[in-house]
Amino acid sequence: MQEIEPYGEVFLVNKPIEWTSFDVVKKIRNALKIKKVGHAGTLDPLATGLLIVCAGKKTKSIETYMGQEKEYTGTFVLGKTTESFDLEREVFDVADPSSLTLEDVKAAAVKLSGDIMQVPPSHSAIKVDGKRVYKAARKGTEVKLEARPVRVSTFEITSFENPKVHFRIVCSKGTYIRSLARDLGEILNVGAYMSSLCRTRIGDFRLEEAKELEELIKEIKERPHENI
Structure with a gap:
């Protein structure tokens, strides 16, 4: 019987203005239907731009991302x-x-x-x-x-x-x-x-690679969730 690899994923999000970083995490967590989701570095509500969100086993990498330039x-x-x-x-x-x-x-x-x-x-x-x-x-x-x-x-x-x-x-x-x-x-x-x-x-992650939050949530909801 083939062993299923534990789920882990890193999302690059363009945080919308007036959203807290936790608001973004909560939205992604609800879409994934798992608890283990966190962000790698807070952006203030009035700031926009790149927010790294880690899910599943990738949450172990949060400190590494937070320490980057x-x-x-x-x-x-x-x-x-x-x-x-x-x-x-x-x-x-x-x-x-x-x-x-x-x-x-x-x-x-x-x-x-x-x-x-x-x-x-x-x-x-x-x-x-x-x-x-x-x-x-x-x-x-x-x-x-x-x-x-x-x-x-x-x-x-x-x-x-x-x-x-x-x-x-x-x-x-x-x-x-x-x-x-x-x-x-x-x-x-x-x-x-x-x-x-x-x-x-x-670090090496750039805003140009990030997705708009609503676009990302739509993609997550449309994918199969068997392995999450």
């Missing part, structure tokens, strides 16, 4: 900021950025490149004393977060339409792009927040 494109806005450094919280004015030049912004980006120490945003899923810090932040409770080493191997300013800074960033696991927005704004003394973000690569 990431690439992002997106936009920062200068002169304003928010508590979360993105559009999840209310935007408020900080300072007038109109005198800043492309050279100013590029010089600030250089200071945030290479091996740096970065403080994660308080509105993040990091745990302190076993609790997610964003839950405390939303209640107005301050949680002290320690700076952590990360690597920003590329911080390219692809265009500057003051106050909008368009970028391409290549970085290590654990790098928060929202924190780079905050720190860029602080270096330039005008404040900044992230208005858009798209993950374009994880």
